Structure formats: C-alpha cells, structure tokens
Amino acid sequence: MKDLAGARPEPAFEITVDGRPVSVLPGQTVGAALHAAGIRSWRTTRFGGRPRGLFCGIGVCFDCLVSVNGSPEQRACLLVARAGDEVVTS
C-alpha cells in the first residue's frame, strides 16, 4: 500500500468532443472522460428523444454510443481514450 501512495499518474491529455477540448487522464474510457467533464448525456432515444449517456458502464446497454475518429456506434464506456481522439455525439 505504501508504494501506491507515491504513485504518479501520467499527465492528462486532450480529446475533442463535438469540437470542444476535453481533458482525459491516462486509462480513462471516453465515457469516463465525458462524465468527468460534466457531460452526462450525449444522445437521445429514437422514440421520445430521451437523453442517454452512461447507464450500465460495462458494455451491455448500448446507451453510450458515440462516433470516435469516424467509427460510428462505439460504446464510450468500453473505449479507452487516446490523445487526439475526435468524439462526435449524436
């Protein structure tokens, strides 16, 4: 435990979300980065237009879909963010 107290995480980096810079800590998923930035919902349901974002957080519900670097329908809760990723919400 004592060794963990001195851990020094790698520096944060940035991704863009709909063109807006968002800071990410190494190892965070895209969904975690959005949540940490205060973005709680980023898409709506097909019927009723209800807001959706992270729900299960483990890749089961598909509520967190985003496009990343041009690849549509990526589960934000599973995808580890990389420096310079371009995330587009719907």
Ligand code: FES
């Ligand atoms: S939050 Fe459920 S699949 Fe991502």
